[in-house]
Amino acid sequence: MKDILRISVPLTVWLAAFSAVYGLEGLVCSHRWAEAGLSLAAGRGILLAAWALAVALQTMLLLVLRSPRFASPSGFARSVSLTLAGVALVATAWTLLPVAATSLCL
Amino acid sequence: MNALRRHRALTRIWASDPGWKGWFTTVNHTDLGRMFLFVAVFFFVIGGILAMLIRAQLATPRSAFVGPDIYNQIFTMHGTIMMFLFAIPLFEGLAVYLLPKILGTRDLAFPRLTAYGFWCYVFGGSLLIVSLLAGIAPDSGWFMYPPLSSRIASPGINTDFWLLGITFVEISAICASVEITVTVLRYRAPGMSLPRMPIFAWYALVTAVMILTGFPPLILGSILLELERAFGMPFFQVEHGGDSLLWQHLFWLFGHPEVYIIFLPAAGVVSMILPVMARTTLLGYGWIVAAAVTLGVLSFGLWVHHMFTTGIPHMGLAFFSAASTLVAVPTGVQIFAWIGTIWKGSPQLKLPMMWILAFFATFVIGGLTGVMVAVVPFDWQVHDTHFIVAHLHYVLVGGFVFPMLAALYYWMPHATGRKRFFKLGETAFWLISIGFHVTFLAVHWVGLLGQRRRIHTYDEGQGWEVINLVASVGGFVTAVGFALVIVDVALNAAVAIRGSRDPWQAGTLEWAMPTPPPAYNFASLPLIESRNPLYDDPDLPVCLVRGEGYLGDPSRGRRETLTLEVASGKPAYVVIFPTNTALPILMAFVTGGIFVGMLLKLYWLVPLAALGVAAIVVRWVWSLGSKRDEGPLEVGRGLTLPLASEAADPPGWWGSLFLLLANATLFGSLLFGYAFLWTVAPNWPPPNYLEPGLVGPALVLGGTALSMAGIRLARWKLRCGGGPWLGLLLSVVGAVGTGMAAGTLLLRTSFDAHAYSATIWVIGGYVLFHAGLVGGMITFLTLRAAAGYVAGRRVGEARIVQLWIDYTAAVALLGLGVAWLPGVLT
Numbered sequence: 048m049k050d051i052l053r054i055s056v057p058l059t060v061w062l063a064a065f066s067a068v069y070g071l072e073g074l075v076c077s078h079r080w081a082e083a084g085l086s087l088a089a090g091r092g093i094l095l096a097a098w099a100l101a102v103a104l105q106t107m108l109l110l111v112l113r114s115p116r117f118a119s120p121s122g123f124a125r126s127v128s129l130t131l132a133g134v135a136l137v138a139t140a141w142t143l144l145p146v147a148a149t150s151l152c153l
Numbered sequence: 154m155n156a157l158r159r160h161r162a163l164t165r166i167w168a169s170d171p172g173w174k175g176w177f178t179t180v181n182h183t184d185l186g187r188m189f190l191f192v193a194v195f196f197f198v199i200g201g202i203l204a205m206l207i208r209a210q211l212a213t214p215r216s217a218f219v220g221p222d223i224y225n226q227i228f229t230m231h232g233t234i235m236m237f238l239f240a241i242p243l244f245e246g247l248a249v250y251l252l253p254k255i256l257g258t259r260d261l262a263f264p265r266l267t268a269y270g271f272w273c274y275v276f277g278g279s280l281l282i283v284s285l286l287a288g289i290a291p292d293s294g295w296f297m298y299p300p301l302s303s304r305i306a307s308p309g310i311n312t313d314f315w316l317l318g319i320t321f322v323e324i325s326a327i328c329a330s331v332e333i334t335v336t337v338l339r340y341r342a343p344g345m346s347l348p349r350m351p352i353f354a355w356y357a358l359v360t361a362v363m364i365l366t367g368f369p370p371l372i373l374g375s376i377l378l379e380l381e382r383a384f385g386m387p388f389f390q391v392e393h394g395g396d397s398l399l400w401q402h403l404f405w406l407f408g409h410p411e412v413y414i415i416f417l418p419a420a421g422v423v424s425m426i427l428p429v430m431a432r433t434t435l436l437g438y439g440w441i442v443a444a445a446v447t448l449g450v451l452s453f454g455l456w457v458h459h460m461f462t463t464g465i466p467h468m469g470l471a472f473f474s475a476a477s478t479l480v481a482v483p484t485g486v487q488i489f490a491w492i493g494t495i496w497k498g499s500p501q502l503k504l505p506m507m508w509i510l511a512f513f514a515t516f517v518i519g520g521l522t523g524v525m526v527a528v529v530p531f532d533w534q535v536h537d538t539h540f541i542v543a544h545l546h547y548v549l550v551g552g553f554v555f556p557m558l559a560a561l562y563y564w565m566p567h568a569t570g571r572k573r574f575f576k577l578g579e580t581a582f583w584l585i586s587i588g589f590h591v592t593f594l595a596v597h598w599v600g601l602l603g604q605r606r607r608i609h610t611y612d613e614g615q616g617w618e619v620i621n622l623v624a625s626v627g628g629f630v631t632a633v634g635f636a637l638v639i640v641d642v643a644l645n646a647a648v649a650i651r652g653s654r655d656p657w658q659a660g661t662l663e664w665a666m667p668t669p670p671p672a673y674n675f676a677s678l679p680l681i682e683s684r685n686p687l688y689d690d691p692d693l694p695v696c697l698v699r700g701e702g703y704l705g706d707p708s709r710g711r712r713e714t715l716t717l718e719v720a721s722g723k724p725a726y727v728v729i730f731p732t733n734t735a736l737p738i739l740m741a742f743v744t745g746g747i748f749v750g751m752l753l754k755l756y757w758l759v760p761l762a763a764l765g766v767a768a769i770v771v772r773w774v775w776s777l778g779s780k781r782d783e784g785p786l787e788v789g790r791g792l793t794l795p796l797a798s799e800a801a802d803p804p805g806w807w808g809s810l811f812l813l814l815a816n817a818t819l820f821g822s823l824l825f826g827y828a829f830l831w832t833v834a835p836n837w838p839p840p841n842y843l844e845p846g847l848v849g850p851a852l853v854l855g856g857t858a859l860s861m862a863g864i865r866l867a868r869w870k871l872r873c874g875g876g877p878w879l880g881l882l883l884s885v886v887g888a889v890g891t892g893m894a895a896g897t898l899l900l901r902t903s904f905d906a907h908a909y910s911a912t913i914w915v916i917g918g919y920v921l922f923h924a925g926l927v928g929g930m931i932t933f934l935t936l937r938a939a940a941g942y943v944a945g946r947r948v949g950e951a952r953i954v955q956l957w958i959d960y961t962a963a964v965a966l967l968g969l970g971v972a973w974l975p976g977v978l979t
Contacts, residue, residue: 048338048719048720050347050719050720051338051347051719051720054446055446055450058446058447058450058451059450061450061454062450062453062454065454065472065476066454068472069457069469069472070828070832072469072472073469073829073832073833074832076466077832077833079832121346121347121720123347123348123439124347124348126439127439127442127443127446130439130443131443131446131447134443134447134483138451138479141475141479142454142472142476142479143472144471144475145467145468145471145472145475148471149467149468149471150466150467150468151466151468152466152468153466153467
């Protein structure tokens with residue numbers, strides 16, 4: 048079961064981060080954000096921080112899955128889990144890139 | 154014991170009841186798989202006839218063939234049948250039939266659950282077909298978007314048929330997915346570690362987990378919309394704090410993964426058949442596994458690309474546009490691995506291979522138009538046009554139906570034991586391939602020219618007439634092709650000559666048994682040392698028939714198989730399966746009472762049917778287990794193993810774990826809906842928020858702590874050989890406290906005043922239901938302990954109940970916490 052976890056965790060973390068950042072963007076663009084006295088610039092900053100945090104988390108996962116302590120003893124599970132950790136890192140960087148590249152609430 | 158005697162003894166143990174009774178009492182996966190496949194094809198024929206009616210209507214401008222009301226029912230039912238009653242059940246049928254055979258085991262993990270799922274599918278699907286025959290079928294499109302599907306715009310019973318019928322059918326999908334997940338993880342031939350699993354098993358595992366996490370949002374959406382229609386709880390009504398966009402989010406949270414739920418099993422089929430047709434082994438097995446997992450997870454990050462025209466801010470659109478383009482990468486990895494497999498082998502152009510080549514061409518075109526519509530500006534131009542209709546047909550027919558036709562012709566000799574003699578299949582191949590492309594290339598074209606989908610007719614002079622006529626002619630050619638396939642299969646299954654055991658010289662385990670397969674699959678279970686055991690040892694089938702594998706001695710007279718450790722494939726336990734029973738069909742029938750009661754507004758029937766289901770569940774579960782410890786059993790090849798019922802993690806614990814995964818997704822979707830409305834619904838805040846007070850929080854904190862501590866105390870006492878009574882009493886008191894805390898929510902809000910209070914009611918109801926459920930489970934466990942079923946080494950049932958108690962505690966704390974949070978903050 049640990050091998051199944053090693054294989055499934057990185058992309059699950061991507062999905063959680065992706066959903067959270069999308070939800071955060073919805074909150075920043077809602078009337079509640081303005082009602083709380085917060086600016087859109089602050090919203091952009093928080094989104095960028097969330098993106099950086101997600102990338103850092105995925106990088107850490109990749110390193111953890113490479114480490115002798117947490118790597119799978121099975122060669123197959125080790126290579127698949129590392130591949131998927133790499134995929135999750137790229138997916139996080141690419142799919143959340145819009146926080147830096149597009150207009151916020153238009 | 155010689156092979157013939159072993160065969161007779163095993164057949165006596167494993168066979169379904171003889172005659173017509175066997176259809177209703179069978180729990181055998183081979184029989185149920187065939188029944189699933191047959192019923193799915195039956196629904197496909199109905200969906201196909203509806204497709205022809207659509208094409209007949211659109212063949213000419215100003216057609217008077219059917220009016221708009223009937224046309225709305227036809228296209229809604231065509232989509233609904235093809236997606237819910239054909240595609241998913243066909244996968245379920247294929248997996249139910251095939252998985253135990255390719256995994257080298259004797260049946261699926263929960264045979265009675267398979268049967269229950271099948272009958273829910275039959276009864277739920279029949280509800281929808283009855284509505285079609287009565288002229289009151291759903292008519293709001295297969296997306297069922299409110300406000301079109303709300304009570305105001307659709308006051309008739311049509312929408313209710315969809316919401317209730319589909320939810321009934323989805324019970325089947327959830328059952329099958331729990332079944333498939335536990336089977337792939339635990340029920341394999343000894344030695345079959347994860348890297349030795351046949352590739353289809355990986356795809357089935359990913360697909361099953363996707364169903365467990367993809368279907369609950371739609372089940373929740375259907376429940377909410379039905380509650381709105383039946384009782385006026387305004388989740389989707391803007392004037393009362395709801396938002397119709399919430400439905401779109403919940404629907405597409407299901408709907409987009411659904412596309413991959415349909416495609417991935419087909420990709421699994423291609424990965425199984427292609428290497429055999431190319432006389433080689435699969436190239437890039439590990440890469441394909443990684444690609445399947447990637448596709449499965451990425452598909453959950455794409456749902457908003459169905460909502461690009463709903464006014465979502467650009468950044469939100471860009472997230473989903475980026476994810477949608479990314480998903481092409483793992484798809485491409487699979488395509489290149491398949492091309493590489495063909496390259497390294499010596500492909501033979503037999504009929505399954507021809508269908509795979511048709512799949513390649515069609516699916517790649519569908520994938521490319523998919524990348525086009527993933528680009529937001531292009532999607533804005535073609536949204537809701539026939540271009541989208543053509544794209545989704547290229548993906549779904551090319552990506553699912555064509556591989557399934559390859560599967561049909563590949564495994565037909567296995568299911569029938571006959572060699573294909575009549576060659577109508579080749580003619581059908583050309584008719585379908587050409588007819589399909591003629592139809593949907595034309596539909597792409599007319600969509601680019603601006604023809605909207607879901608319009609029952611169009612005027613002359615728009616340049617669409619000839620294109621539509623060509624599309625309709627192509628459609629009828631395709632239909633003739635499908636009819637020929639059915640005739641071909643029926644003829645070959647009925648009268649073709651006997652075939653050999655392994656006609657394709659494949660290496661996987663389904664070809665290591667006699668064909669058609671016996672009820673027990675394998676006379677003894679093999680020891681697996683590679684991914685293609687028949688290539689390593691061509692004599693393996695003979696060895697298995699001689700009883701040289703595991704569990705080759707049927708003298709105990711029980712339906713026995715083995716479970717494994719998940720990763721290593723090391724044998725772990727002996728499982729005893731239940732025998733034939735009518736309980737599944739009976740329970741599905743009584744379950745139908747809940748849905749029919751809601752549909753016909755006979756609300757007295759709903760609790761009555763629910764009580765009936767509970768009574769049958771008690772009867773069902775009571776028959777499991779034993780009143781004495783049996784200790785380790787001899788399983789062959791010098792190995793002894795304990796019974797699963799004497800293990801800490803019996804199969805029921807694993808089934809509960811994955812059922813709770815689906816349950817947690819439903820609860821998460823409910824919290825998402827609450828947060829969504831709180832964030833963006835225009836008529837928020839509500840007139841007043843619920844304040845927690847002191848009693849509710851005290852009850853939930855005390856109740857959850859007591860129930861969690863109680864069940865642990867009970868387990869500890871059982872381990873020490875004592876009585877679990879005090880612990881169980883504390884647990885049930887805790888469950889009552891949790892239920893009372895949830896009850897305070899219901900008592901202090903009005904369910905139809907505002908979307909906020911309606912949501913609070915659903916959260917409270919959800920927690921109350923679970924508190925009642927675990928209360929019932931603890932009572933049941935107490936009776937089992939008193940009867941001697943739970944004692945000594947047999948404490949797995951207590952661990953299952955603990956899992957449910959812990960889950961209930963978590964959702965109670967979280968659910969009631971978020972219900973009270975706005976009241977605390979304001």
